[in-house]
Amino acid sequence: MNKRTRLIVSLLFVVLIILAVAITRFYTDAEDKPAKNGGSESIEKILSSNEEGYSVFSDSSGNCGIAEAGRITAAAEWHSLEFADNFRCIASKKADGKLKYGCVDLEGNVIVPLIYSNIGKKTILGTEFYCAESADDGSFVLYNQDFIPCFSTPWEKCEFSEDEIILGSSDGSYVYTVGKDGLLFKRAAVSGSIMNRPYNLNIYSRVLLSKLSPVMIEEMLNFTEMYVEYAFRLDDSAMKANGADMRKFSVVYPDSDKINTRRLKAVPEIHIYNVGSENGVPLYEVSVSADADILYTAENGENSNYPHTIKASVMFCGNYDADLEALSGSFEPENPEYPQEETTEGATTDTPDTNRNGE
DSSP, X not given: OOHHHHHHHHHHHHHHHHHHHHHHHHHHHHHHSOGGGSOXXXXXXXXXXXXXXXXXXXXXXXXXXXXXXXXXEEEEEESEEEEOSSSEEEXXXXXXXXXXXXXXXXXXXXEEEEEEEEEEEXXXXXXXXEEEEETTTOOEEEEOTTSOBSSSSOBSEEEEOSSOEEEEOSSEEEEEEEETTEEEEEEEEEEEEETTEEEEEEEOOHHHHTTOOHHHHHHHHHHHHHHHHHHHHOOOHHHHHTTOOGGGBOOSSTTOSSEEEEEEEEEEEEEEEEEEEETTEEEEEEEEEEEEEEEEEOTTSOEXXXXXXXXXXXXXXXXXXXXXXXXXXXXXXXSOOOOOOOOSTTOOOBOOOSOTTOO
């Protein structure tokens, strides 16, 4: 046997040894692996099965797992498992003495954390959703069939009718239905107050609602409340704290040196309009009808009341919740049209008010 032949034989021998070690290690590892990868001895009872051939089983201790054709794919570590859509299961475990629910895939990987007191499946016009109630504060998160949240925020209310989903926050109620492209924003009803003067806003326009989200609506209204209060009271601290460029937001009658007090009496109307776009970004206007009472110093030196209605216009731009931006705020008319002074007895007078910017 020449040198080259001996070298080839030696190499083959080394290869055979390596293969033998690898095969031995493979079978040793396979025997040492937990029942998740085989071993039907821990399957005590089959509880349910789905169309894909997977089963929820219980072991001798009553815990639940998932198996496929007798092969365990998810270890029995769950208090309960219930098949859901798209290869998902609603799972529960006990934590701090309470059952917490979430979602896992068919291998036991957590898709939705177990933080809910319950998760219920709802069907609206042939489309499935999952409504999960937080175990901490009772808020709700709405998930689609893939257990992806439908909204960026939780809700205080989540109710279902035959063809609608009603979502509620502390300020508003938002109604959705289902269309061919998913959820359709159907109507919004929001209430709030400006300087303790209540208002109500209702939106029914499908065109407008298709561009808005509940978060956008509430953010625009919250900023508008802040702006109108600033415009009457002349306190810009809240506006500056929200990053507003104060040069773009005017107050009520800024150039009048006769005004002693600006008072907001009521907010009879408030609306949101889509007023076009700029560089492809939608523009919105929040229009507020405000009943005001201006206490001013008349030409005769006496204090007089000037009750009238003015309109606030607050401009916004943005496509989504995160990029909504307040652009400007102004009032119409820009200058007061004081009533003519009475020259006869009984002219309107008032006691001077030392608070120039009160209600």
